Amino acid sequence: MKKTKDENTEEQILNAAKNVFQAKGMDGARMQEIADKAGINKAMLHYYYRNKQLLFEAVFNNAFSLLAPQLNTVLNDNSSIDEKIKNFTSNYISFIIKHPYLPNFIIQELNRNEDFIMKLKENKSFPNIEKFKKQVDKEVRNGLIKSISAEQLFINIMALNIFPFVAKPLIMAFTNTDNEHYKQLMEDRKTEVANFIINSIKVL
Amino acid sequence: MKKTKDENTEEQILNAAKNVFQAKGMDGARMQEIADKAGINKAMLHYYYRNKQLLFEAVFNNAFSLLAPQLNTVLNDNSSIDEKIKNFTSNYISFIIKHPYLPNFIIQELNRNEDFIMKLKENKSFPNIEKFKKQVDKEVRNGLIKSISAEQLFINIMALNIFPFVAKPLIMAFTNTDNEHYKQLMEDRKTEVANFIINSIKVL
DNA sequence: AAATTTGTTAACCAAATGGTTAAACCATAT
DNA sequence: ATATGGTTTAACCATTTGGTTAACAAATTT
Numbered sequence: 001m002k003k004t005k006d007e008n009t010e011e012q013i014l015n016a017a018k019n020v021f022q023a024k025g026m027d028g029a030r031m032q033e034i035a036d037k038a039g040i041n042k043a044m045l046h047y048y049y050r051n052k053q054l055l056f057e058a059v060f061n062n063a064f065s066l067l068a069p070q071l072n073t074v075l076n077d078n079s080s081i082d083e084k085i086k087n088f089t090s091n092y093i094s095f096i097i098k099h100p101y102l103p104n105f106i107i108q109e110l111n112r113n114e115d116f117i118m119k120l121k122e123n124k125s126f127p128n129i130e131k132f133k134k135q136v137d138k139e140v141r142n143g144l145i146k147s148i149s150a151e152q153l154f155i156n157i158m159a160l161n162i163f164p165f166v167a168k169p170l171i172m173a174f175t176n177t178d179n180e181h182y183k184q185l186m187e188d189r190k191t192e193v194a195n196f197i198i199n200s201i202k203v204l
Numbered sequence: 205m206k207k208t209k210d211e212n213t214e215e216q217i218l219n220a221a222k223n224v225f226q227a228k229g230m231d232g233a234r235m236q237e238i239a240d241k242a243g244i245n246k247a248m249l250h251y252y253y254r255n256k257q258l259l260f261e262a263v264f265n266n267a268f269s270l271l272a273p274q275l276n277t278v279l280n281d282n283s284s285i286d287e288k289i290k291n292f293t294s295n296y297i298s299f300i301i302k303h304p305y306l307p308n309f310i311i312q313e314l315n316r317n318e319d320f321i322m323k324l325k326e327n328k329s330f331p332n333i334e335k336f337k338k339q340v341d342k343e344v345r346n347g348l349i350k351s352i353s354a355e356q357l358f359i360n361i362m363a364l365n366i367f368p369f370v371a372k373p374l375i376m377a378f379t380n381t382d383n384e385h386y387k388q389l390m391e392d393r394k395t396e397v398a399n400f401i402i403n404s405i406k407v408l
Numbered sequence: 409a410a411a412t413t414t415g416t417t418a419a420c421c422a423a424a425t426g427g428t429t430a431a432a433c434c435a436t437a438t
Numbered sequence: 439a440t441a442t443g444g445t446t447t448a449a450c451c452a453t454t455t456g457g458t459t460a461a462c463a464a465a466t467t468t
Contacts, residue, residue: 027231110373159367169314200404
């Protein structure tokens with residue numbers, strides 16, 4: 001890995017760290033491997049990021065700040081619930097195909113580090129369900145969708161979209177699919193999932 | 205942790221190892237911590253299980269052999285699809301409430317270790333979608349349920365049931381729920397999820 | 409151009425960690 | 439009681455690993 005002039009050392013480190021941390025997690029990652037991937041001396045990691053924990057946090061916050069806006073399209077957008085579901089599903093799956101390690105990484109490290117989420121919640125732009133809740137409650141009251149709590153609907157939307165990527169090896173094994181077929185299944189889900197959800201909540 | 209007479213050393217080790225590995229993963233787990241939790245000398249771990257990898261595999265296979273039969277109730281049971289969905293949803297959520305770390309552990313380690321799944325698939329009782337696929341295709345043909353591929357339906361069932369436990373910290377943060385409320389949400393899902401799925405695939 | 413700051417490296421270090429060894433312990437068979 | 443075999447322990451070891459240091463190089467300031 002050679003240095004290019006438009007990519008400074010700090011960025012290169014962060015990029016190498018992203019790859020290693022997302023593939024191996026905090027505990028499995030090695031500072032030496034990150035240095036090698038970045039094509040620099042190990043001491044540089046400490047020069048720029050002080051220690052492993054801080055480098056990890058830089059990677060994690062970076063990853064999380066990619067994910068959060070995606071969720072905000074469901075939670076804080078002005079479109080109807082139907083539209084939200086359609087948009088989110090299609091966009092999110094495209095997004096994850098570009099960042100396949102991301103959801104797993106975030107979920108994994110959040111599970112290992114309880115107080116991590118606290119720091120994130122302090123952030124103003126941390127996704128929040130309040131607006132979505134009002135919207136769902138209203139559409140339920142007005143008979144536009146079937147009775148369902150906003151929390152459960154939101155969990156279902158997240159589950160149907162995120163889980164297939166998190167559990168990829170498990171699902172590939174159970175369904176006997178190879179990588180190619182799996183990719184096709186995920187492509188199909190861009191519309192399938194939205195229909196599945198909407199079917200479930202639409203009034204007859 | 206005292207030894208009880210009906211629990212021999214080997215079992216104690218496995219039990220301690222289960223707790224540590226499931227909480228911290230292969231990389232984060234420490235042999236010394238396992239020994240301490242088991243109340244024995246570290247050398248005993250090697251006496252009974254040779255090395256960390258083998259001890260880990262014992263724990264992993266144990267965990268997986270708890271999960272697999274659960275999935276087989278969806279895939280290889282003789283009941284109707286409706287019944288399967290209802291039974292699986294209710295049973296699975298009860299099951300996971302008893303083993304909260306399990307799905308995360310399995311998913312995590314499977315993602316880290318590509319060839320792990322190969323070994324598992326060699327096992328005769330490894331869950332397989334074939335029978336379920338025939339059933340879904342037939343019910344679709346007969347107009348009993350809406351058109352959907354068995355793979356997608358199976359993925360949806362798994363996603364809706366497993367994801368909420370895997371992503372617990374994330375969901376708790378987004379939905380602003382405490383542990384008590386979260387538990388209630390999961391209880392509710394025992395019936396909610398089945399209804400959600402069935403609503404989505406039933407013909408009108 | 410001299411001085412100072414910033415970036416980079418090789419060599420080093422202490423602690424942690426998985427694993428080993430040799431001796432001791434203890435139940436049971438002889 | 440004593441020899442035997444599995445079980446358990448304390449002490450030890452080699453390697454890995456995150457992190458430091460001191461010297462060097464390259465900009466940047468004066």
